[in-house]
Amino acid sequence: MKIDWEALGSVFGVSLFATVALVALFTLGLVGLSKHEAATEQGGSATLARSGAYLCFALVTAAVTYGIYLIVA
Numbered sequence: 001m002k003i004d005w006e007a008l009g010s011v012f013g014v015s016l017f018a019t020v021a022l023v024a025l026f027t028l029g030l031v032g033l034s035k036h037e038a039a040t041e042q043g044g045s046a047t048l049a050r051s052g053a054y055l056c057f058a059l060v061t062a063a064v065t066y067g068i069y070l071i072v073a
Contacts, residue, residue, distance in 0.1 A: 018063070021063075025056045025060050026057070032053030032056065036049040036050040
């Protein structure tokens with residue numbers, strides 16, 4: 001049995017990058033929602049923060065959906 005270490009390293013690198021990117025996007029979405037909530041409590045409006053948060057959540061959802069599609073197909 002021969003292990004292709006280059007392919008294994010490539011898969012590891014892509015998986016690590018995808019995981020970090022998805023976690024970062026989700027975190028940015030949470031930060032955007034908390035900024036919107038804090039601005040609302042102070043009487044302001046942070047629609048850009050809320051829109052950015054929803055965009056981050058949409059990108060995370062799209063990436064997860066695409067990953068599930070790749071697994072099933």
